[in-house]
Amino acid sequence: QVQLVQSGAEVKKPGASVKVSCKVSGYTLTELSMHWVRQAPGKGLEWMGGFDPEDGETIYAQKFQGRVTMTEDTSTDTAYMELSSLRSEDTAVYYCAPKEGGSYVFDYWGQGTLVTVSS
Amino acid sequence: EIVLTQSPGTLSLSPGERATLSCRASQSVSSSYLAWYQQKPGQAPRLLIYGASSRATGIPDRFSGSGSGTDFTLTISRLEPEDFAVYYCQQYGSSPRLTFGGGTKVEIK
Numbered sequence: 089q090v091q092l093v094q095s096g097a098e099v100k101k102p103g104a105s106v107k108v109s110c111k112v113s114g115y116t117l118t119e120l121s122m123h124w125v126r127q128a129p130g131k132g133l134e135w136m137g138g139f140d141p142e143d144g145e146t147i148y149a150q151k152f153q154g155r156v157t158m159t160e161d162t163s164t165d166t167a168y169m170e171l172s173s174l175r176s177e178d179t180a181v182y183y184c185a186p187k188e189g190g191s192y193v194f195d196y197w198g199q200g201t202l203v204t205v206s207s
Numbered sequence: 208e209i210v211l212t213q214s215p216g217t218l219s220l221s222p223g224e225r226a227t228l229s230c231r232a233s234q235s236v237s238s239s240y241l242a243w244y245q246q247k248p249g250q251a252p253r254l255l256i257y258g259a260s261s262r263a264t265g266i267p268d269r270f271s272g273s274g275s276g277t278d279f280t281l282t283i284s285r286l287e288p289e290d291f292a293v294y295y296c297q298q299y300g301s302s303p304r305l306t307f308g309g310g311t312k313v314e315i316k
Contacts, residue, residue: 123305125307132295132307132308132309132310133244133246133252133295133297133307133310134307135297135304135305135306135307138303138305139303140303142303147303147304149304150208183251183252191240191257191258191299192240192299192302192303192305193242193254193257193263193297193299194244194252194254195254195263195264197251197252198251199251200251
């Protein structure tokens with residue numbers, strides 16, 4: 089069973105960057121393909137990007153291209169999502185969710201990290 | 208990008224009633240790669256259905272999924288008190304690029 093523990097809530101000013109971490113246990117990060125999904129307050133789920141094991145590359149949703157970077161530290165089984173040039177519309181709960189196996193569905197989710205962007 | 212439109216936005220029903228939720232795609236979802244999730248306030252989403260009609264592990268059989276192409280349905284045969292929540296569809300036919308629908312809230316009438 090995969091367990092995911094994310095870093096704590098953050099408050100950032102517009103224009104700043106935030107880096108959210110997601111620590112994996114029960115599996116190694118190399119056995120998973122980590123994805124990130126966000127949810128603005130009272131809104132729906134929004135896929136941000138994730139690792140494509142077929143190409144060996146990380147794919148980002150066009151909306152976030154150039155502003156988001158997803159990385160992994162396999163020595164600590166920790167995944168990271170960094171979002172730059174923050175604006176108020178980036179206020180949201182950010183979830184890590186690994187793809188395990190062939191299908192791009194998410195059986196496991198982190199607990200979520202609230203990022204608040206406010207001046 | 209495949210856009211998923213869920214309807215209705217809100218469904219007001221009583222416990223014991225049948226719930227029918229719709230998810231319509233802007234283009235055909237290949238291989239019926241369509242999933243459904245349930246989300247309760249303050250919680251992460253929970254996978255219910257994948258491959259349009261296969262229940263995830265531990266999901267009660269009152270939840271069923273159907274459909275193909277551009278039209279998909281999630282049915283809850285008899286609503287239990289714990290089923291009142293928001294439901295999202297997700298397509299992965301264009302994986303690794305994924306999209307979610309806007310959600311349907313099932314509320315107590």
